[in-house]
Amino acid sequence: MFRTVILVLQIIASLGLIATVLLQSGKSAGLSGAIAGGAETFFGKKKGLDDLLSKLSLVSAVAFMIFTLLLSVDFLK
Secondary structure (H helix, E strand, C coil), rough: CHHHHHHHHHHHHHHHHHHHHHHCCCCCCCHCCCHHHHHHHCCCCHHHHHHHHHHHHHHHHHHHHHHHHHHHHHCCC
């Protein structure tokens, strides 16, 4: 029973981690980043959303690690 609950929570944490990482905007690099960077400063960038997604991905990653450790300890018994 305990293992099933932790496994379901781990699946939820992993899906949350995947979603938050995919929703984050990529870091611009190279010549295309220099061109697009000027457009971002002119039109503005959604900084608040990126910060929120970054914090959510950190929480999801920590939860995933904790649930993985709990599952590994459960299997060792």
